[in-house]
Structure formats: structure tokens, C-alpha cells
Amino acid sequence: MQGKKELAAVLDFSVRFGERVLISGGEIWRVDELIGRLMRTYEVKEGSVFILPHTLLITAQDDEGETLVRHRSVGDIRVNMEELTQLNRLMAELEKSPVPPLELAARLETVSQKPTYPRAMTVVGMMIALASLNYFIGGGLVGGVLVVLGIGLAMGTQMLLEEKTNWNRFFLCALSAFLAGLFLLLASRLGLHHEPALLMVITSIGLIPGIPLINACRELMNGRVLSGGLLFMTAFLETMAVAAGFSLAVVLLGGAL
Amino acid sequence: MKDLFLSVLVAFTCAVGFGIVFGIKPKELWLAGICGMVSRIVLILCESASLGRFSYTFLAALVGTLFAELIGHLRDGSVAKYMYPGLVLLIPGDVLYKLILALLTLDRTGFSAQAVTLAHALLGIALGCTLAAMPFRPAPRDRGNVRRSTM
Numbered sequence: 001m002q003g004k005k006e007l008a009a010v011l012d013f014s015v016r017f018g019e020r021v022l023i024s025g026g027e028i029w030r031v032d033e034l035i036g037r038l039m040r041t042y043e044v045k046e047g048s049v050f051i052l053p054h055t056l057l058i059t060a061q062d063d064e065g066e067t068l069v070r071h072r073s074v075g076d077i078r079v080n081m082e083e084l085t086q087l088n089r090l091m092a093e094l095e096k097s098p099v100p101p102l103e104l105a106a107r108l109e110t111v112s113q114k115p116t117y118p119r120a121m122t123v124v125g126m127m128i129a130l131a132s133l134n135y136f137i138g139g140g141l142v143g144g145v146l147v148v149l150g151i152g153l154a155m156g157t158q159m160l161l162e163e164k165t166n167w168n169r170f171f172l173c174a175l176s177a178f179l180a181g182l183f184l185l186l187a188s189r190l191g192l193h194h195e196p197a198l199l200m201v202i203t204s205i206g207l208i209p210g211i212p213l214i215n216a217c218r219e220l221m222n223g224r225v226l227s228g229g230l231l232f233m234t235a236f237l238e239t240m241a242v243a244a245g246f247s248l249a250v251v252l253l254g255g256a257l
Numbered sequence: 258m259k260d261l262f263l264s265v266l267v268a269f270t271c272a273v274g275f276g277i278v279f280g281i282k283p284k285e286l287w288l289a290g291i292c293g294m295v296s297r298i299v300l301i302l303c304e305s306a307s308l309g310r311f312s313y314t315f316l317a318a319l320v321g322t323l324f325a326e327l328i329g330h331l332r333d334g335s336v337a338k339y340m341y342p343g344l345v346l347l348i349p350g351d352v353l354y355k356l357i358l359a360l361l362t363l364d365r366t367g368f369s370a371q372a373v374t375l376a377h378a379l380l381g382i383a384l385g386c387t388l389a390a391m392p393f394r395p396a397p398r399d400r401g402n403v404r405r406s407t408m
Contacts, residue, residue: 082280
């Protein structure tokens with residue numbers, strides 16, 4: 001590594017790159033591995049990476065022995081496999097043919113941050129997926145329609161409130177599950193379906209944070225107990241919030257399924 | 258035959274639906290769908306051969322993951338975007354439902370039976386994915402002078 005300016009550019013790129021991998025649904029060990037590879041490619045001295053689910057800290061020493069630190073507070077996960085693929089590809093390209101450090105930021109900008117689909121489309125995707133799951137679990141045709149409407153109501157409300165308000169995430173999970181539960185129970189009271197519990201289970205699959213749970217398990221299996229434990233705890237609390245929302249709907253409507 | 262065809266078709270739509278949720282490009286969605294179809298076909302074939310829950314979920318996950326690894330390596334190197342949507346269907350939602358129902362109705366016998374079935378299915382998926390991915394994963398590289406500080 002040449003001078004302080006170049007080292008700063010590599011570290012700036014590393015934190016921004018790592019942040020984007022984490023937000024698009026990448027695992028913590030993957031970020032650790034990718035940044036490590038970048039640091040080796042650019043011969044960074046005394047490079048160190050510290051990552052927790054919402055924190056990214058990178059340090060390195062310049063040629064004069066001065067330590068440079070970069071920290072990033074990472075936002076919530078918005079799974080985007082396409083962005084993740086492009087970021088992985090960018091890192092592979094950089095390893096193969098490194099560009100000057102001062103050009104790294106521009107290379108990162110070439111990877112689009114735009115979601116592959118508008119958020120409303122992801123609701124449609126989840127509707128298709130859950131309608132299909134309903135077929136396998138045996139909810140019937142009417143059940144399928146109710147599940148589609150239920151998940152649409154839940155995810156639509158959650159997205160709208162996320163955009164318009166700054167409400168607590170766990171509360172939003174519980175509220176969306178409560179609305180879906182209420183809808184499904186009322187539909188069953190009207191005689192449209194006789195197994196509301198089954199429909200609630202199918203709908204809950206769309207509300208549970210699946211990718212964070214998988215990532216948490218993979219972190220734990222890799223022996224990263226703290227980061228895996230924190231990820232697991234967050235995903236578990238969100239799952240509990242979803243369960244609480246459905247339970248509240250059941251209790252409000254008489255406590256019987 | 259009609260049921261089989263419908264089942265495979267629904268597996269395709271399910272994987273495509275999850276593919277949209279995970280942000281896979283429109284022109285690659287069909288590959289995620291095919292991955293779902295492949296694992297479903299294996300599952301149905303093994304189920305009809307009277308294999309147990311562990312065996313058929315294991316084989317379905319193994320073949321589905323192999324397909325995803327193959328496609329991923331032939332294309333852009335990303336495997337997860339084909340594998341995740343394709344294998345979601347193997348998660349035994351029906352068993353999970355029966356397990357929760359048994360828990361809520363305090364049916365201990367039913368709960369134990371469903372818990373064992375669920376464990377078999379999840380173990381089958383985990384082992385199938387892991388074994389299929391092994392030949393494609395390079396050995397960890399030397400980390401050089403970079404200190405690992407994740408915990």
C-alpha cells in the first residue's frame with residue numbers, strides 16, 4: 001500500500017462495500033472474507049475487520065505506523081440477491097485485476113443499489129409463493145385466496161407504515177400479523193374456511209424473517225457465536241412479534257380456532 | 258399423473274414467487290423455478306418409492322442443491338439465488354402446523370411424533386444441502402496479515 005490517501009480509499013471502499021453486502025442479505029462471515037481478500041490484494045498492513053449485525057469496523061496502519069479507522073452503522077436487511085451477486089462479482093474482478101485505490105469508489109457505484117423489483121412487486125411475489133405453498137399444505141382454493149389477501153394486507157400495511165412512520169420494527173411485525181390474523185379469523189367466522197389456524201401458519205411464513213434466520217444459523221455453525229447469536233436474537237424476536245400478533249387476533253375473537 | 262404435473266407446476270410458481278421476493282432478475286427467475294421443480298420431482302419419486310421423510314427430503318435437497326450449484330457455476334457464480342427459492346418448498350409447513358396444533362391442544366403424543374418428523378425433514382434438508390455443496394467449495398484461503406475479529 002502506497003500512501004495514506006490510498007489506504008483511506010481502500011478502507012472507505014471496504015466499509016461501504018461491506019455495508020451493502022450486509023444490507024442485501026449477505027452473511028457476516030462473507031463480508032469478513034471479502035474484505036480480507038481485498039486487504040490482501042491491496043497489501044494493507046495490520047488490517048483488522050470487526051463485524052456485528054449492525055456494526056462494521058475496519059482498521060489498518062499506513063506506512064508511517066498511523067492507524068486509520070472506518071466505522072459504519074448498518075441498517076436493516078433488504079434481501080436483494082442480484083445486488084449481492086454483483087458485489088461478489090466486483091470483488092472477484094478486483095482480486096483478478098486490481099484498480100488504483102482512488103478508483104475503487106467509482107467501481108462500487110457501478111453496482112446498482114436499486115431494488116430488482118418495486119416493493120409492491122415483492123408483495124405480489126410473496127402472494128404467488130404462499131398461494132403455491134397453500135396448495136401443498138392443503139388449504140384448498142378458497143384458502144389460497146384468503147392467504148393471498150391476508151399476506152397482501154399484512155405486507156402492504158407493514159410497507160406503508162415503514163415508509164410513512166418511524167415505528168418500532170417489532171411493533172410493525174406484530175401489527176401486520178394481527179391484521180392478517182383478524183382477517184383470516186373473520187373470514188372463517190363468515191364460513192369461508194374451516195381451518196383458520198392452517199391459513200395463519202401459511203401466512204406467517206411470509207412474515208417470518210427467513211433469510212436472517214438462515215444467516216444466523218450459518219454464523220453459529222461457523223463458530224461465530226456472538227454475531228450469530230445477535231442475528232438469531234433479532235430474527236427470533238421478530239418471529240415472536242409475528243406470533244404475538246396472530247395470538248392477539250385469536251384472543252380478541254374469542255380465543256378459539 | 259395430473260396431480261403430479263400440477264404439483265411440479267406449483268413447485269415452479271412457488272420458487273418463482275420466492276425468487277421475486279429475493280430480488281432475482283426477471284430473466285433468471287425461471288432457473289429458480291426449475292430448481293424448485295427438480296427438487297419436487299425427486300421428492301415425489303422418492304415418496305412414491307416409500308422412502309422415509311428423512312431420506313426423501315435429503316435426496317430432494319441434495320439434487321436441488323446440485324442443480325443450483327451447477328447452474329450457479331455455469332452462469333455468474335451465485336448459487337444462493339437459485340437454491341434458496343428452489344428449496345423453500347422442502348420445509349415441511351404441514352408438519353410445522355401439526356406440531357403447533359399439538360402444542361396448543363396439549364397433545365403430547367402428537368407433539369412428539371410431529372417433532373420427530375420435523376427433525377427428520379430439517380436434518381435431511383441440512384445434510385442434503387451441505388453434502389451437495391461440498392465438491393464446489395474451495396478450501397479456505399490463507400488470511401495473510403488480515404486479523405479476523407468477528408465473533
